[in-house]
Amino acid sequence: xxxxxxxxxxxxxxxxxxxxxxxxxxxxxxxxxxxxxxxxxxxxxxxxxxxxxxxxxxxxxxxxxxxxxxxxxxxxxxxxxxxxxxxxxxxxxxxxxxxxxxxxxxxxxxxxxxxxxxxxxxxxxxxxxxxxxxxxxxxxxxxxxxxxxxxxxxxxxxxxxxxxxxxxxxxxxxxxxxxxxxxxxxxxxxxxxxxxxxxxxxxxxxxxxxxxxxxxxxxxxxxxxxxxxxxxxxxxxxxxxxxxxxxxxxxxxxxxxxxxxxxxxxxxxxxxxxxxxxxxxxxxxxxxxxxxxxxxxxxxxxxxxxxxxxxxxxxxxxxxxxxxxxxxxxxxxxxxxxxxxxxxxxxxxxxxxxxxxxxxxxxxxxxxxxxxxxxxxxxxxxxxxxxxxxxxxxxxxxxxxxxxxxxxxxxxxxxxxxxxxxxxxxxxxxxxxxxxxxxxxxxxxxxxxxxxxxxxxxxxxxxxxxxxxxxxxxxxxxxxxxxxxxxxxxxxxxxxxxxxxx
Numbered sequence: 038x039x040x041x042x043x044x045x046x047x048x049x050x051x052x053x054x055x056x057x058x059x060x061x062x063x064x065x066x067x068x069x070x071x072x073x074x075x076x077x078x079x080x081x082x083x084x085x086x087x088x089x090x091x092x093x094x095x096x097x098x099x100x101x102x103x104x105x106x107x108x109x110x111x112x113x114x115x116x117x118x119x120x121x122x123x124x125x126x127x128x129x130x131x132x133x134x135x136x137x138x139x140x141x142x143x144x145x146x147x148x149x150x151x152x153x154x155x156x157x158x159x160x161x162x163x164x165x166x167x168x169x170x171x172x173x174x175x176x177x178x179x180x181x182x183x184x185x186x187x188x189x190x191x192x193x194x195x196x197x198x199x200x201x202x203x204x205x206x207x208x209x210x211x212x213x214x215x216x217x218x219x220x221x222x223x224x225x226x227x228x229x230x231x232x233x234x235x236x237x238x239x240x241x242x243x244x245x246x247x248x249x250x251x252x253x254x255x256x257x258x259x260x261x262x263x264x265x266x267x268x269x270x271x272x273x274x275x276x277x278x279x280x281x282x283x284x285x286x287x288x289x290x291x292x293x294x295x296x297x298x299x300x301x302x303x304x305x306x307x308x309x310x311x312x313x314x315x316x317x318x319x320x321x322x323x324x325x326x327x328x329x330x331x332x333x334x335x336x337x338x339x340x341x342x343x344x345x346x347x348x349x350x351x352x353x354x355x356x357x358x359x360x361x362x363x364x365x366x367x368x369x370x371x372x373x374x375x376x377x378x379x380x381x382x383x384x385x386x387x388x389x390x391x392x393x394x395x396x397x398x399x400x401x402x403x404x405x406x407x408x409x410x411x412x413x414x415x416x417x418x419x420x421x422x423x424x425x426x427x428x429x430x431x432x433x434x435x436x437x438x439x440x441x442x443x444x445x446x447x448x449x450x451x452x453x454x455x456x457x458x459x460x461x462x463x464x465x466x467x468x469x470x471x472x473x474x475x476x477x478x479x480x481x482x483x484x485x486x487x488x489x490x491x492x493x494x495x496x497x498x499x500x501x502x503x504x505x506x507x508x509x510x511x512x513x514x515x516x517x518x519x520x521x522x523x524x525x526x527x528x529x530x531x532x533x534x535x536x537x538x539x
Contacts, residue, residue, distance in 0.1 A: 133349025
């Protein structure tokens with residue numbers, strides 16, 4: 038006798054499920070596919086649950102019913118149309134400077150879940166372009182302030198904080214002295230760029246990493262994965278403090294004068310006392326705790342000033358007040374993006390999972406004396422793959438060192454090359470290929486297993502390109518020199534432009 042006409046479940050199937058021990062209604066449903074059709078059990082389950090109740094000696098309410106899903110249970114219109122209602126559906130996050138930006142009539146753009154002011158229009162501005170140009174020119178010639186509170190902030194504390202960051206980042210944060218800042222580059226396991234930002238070292242065992250707004254949550258999850266899974270033996274703690282701090286970037290040639298009017302004695306904002314890349318925990322405005330970093334993503338002398346979030350609104354109003362004699366302007370994300378590109382920093386769209394540090398002119402920032410994150414991750418994951426091996430994008434197993442070297446190059450390249458994007462050349466020139474008829478070094482290493490301490494000195498193009506043209510002279514060893522290792526002729530970095538070639 039059929040009890041579910043859509044899935045052909047019979048009474049004998051229910052009896053068999055009882056005999057096999059599948060007596061819970063949810064187990065019965067999955068054992069027999071009972072009630073999984075369009076009626077979601079509203080008709081089929083009536084007889085089947087009565088049979089199970091009789092077999093178990095219980096009533097139907099005691100036996101229970103299964104969960105019904107759409108289309109029997111209607112779908113709320115909000116679930117269908119909610120994504121198109123924007124603010125009514127998505128969580129809204131406002132920075133501590135939001136109220137001030139509203140007063141100034143700034144339109145907002147979405148930066149992740151945050152709202153950031155795009156520009157601050159004045160009565161005489163014709164359009165967005167005019168406003169952005171005015172703000173950029175004001176910063177270039179005077180001083181400007183913008184809200185960067187949305188940047189991700191992760192405190193890294195503990196005796197092994199420096200070692201942990203060395204493993205996670207592609208530079209060497211442990212080499213940065215206390216009271217200094219550094220540029221932060223994080224790579225994925227395949228060597229492609231994951232995120233960039235900066236970090237400040239406030240004590241021997243305490244760093245603060247500042248990462249991009251869009252990647253704040255993924256980077257924090259990644260760091261937690263590294264701490265808990267890859268290197269659980271390290272004594273280090275991670276704390277996400279993005280919401281806890283308001284942060285302003287004060288940029289322009291007159292920015293030191295504005296900062297000097299804010300900081301408490303005895304701090305001096307001069308080129309000698311507070312040079313670029315300096316970081317310090319200070320007090321401002323009569324005792325408010327603050328973090329001050331002298332770094333620039335705009336090309337001008339610039340500072341990033343952070344205070345506890347509760348002081349954020351008062352801080353920007355104070356900055357505008359003390360900066361009025363110097364012509365201070367508030368500028369938005371549009372002008373900030375223009376200045377970032379003009380300086381040659383990678384824009385947000387360039388960190389899309391398809392670019393390397395070499396592609397973006399960051400190769401000089403990479404640590405060259407050790408195998409960094411890509412190989413470290415591959416080694417740390419050897420519990421899930423064969424020891425000493427890593428999987429390439431095509432599924433081929435290759436030696437760990439070759440895996441790392443295939444994506445990163447230490448060929449000298451301009452770090453933050455000026456006007457790189459404006460010149461229309463986002464990718465450095467000079468990418469040479471392997472000799473005709475020869476396999477790429479990466480593939481040779483995969484077959485022979487002979488990659489030895491590559492340390493990222495293999496030029497990116499030579500490690501990944503297929504043969505098309507003759508290689509540069511720097512990659513060719515003399516014919517009389519024996520070559521015992523297929524990668525030996527690539528172990529030396531390419532010469533700097535203008536230097537004699539071998």
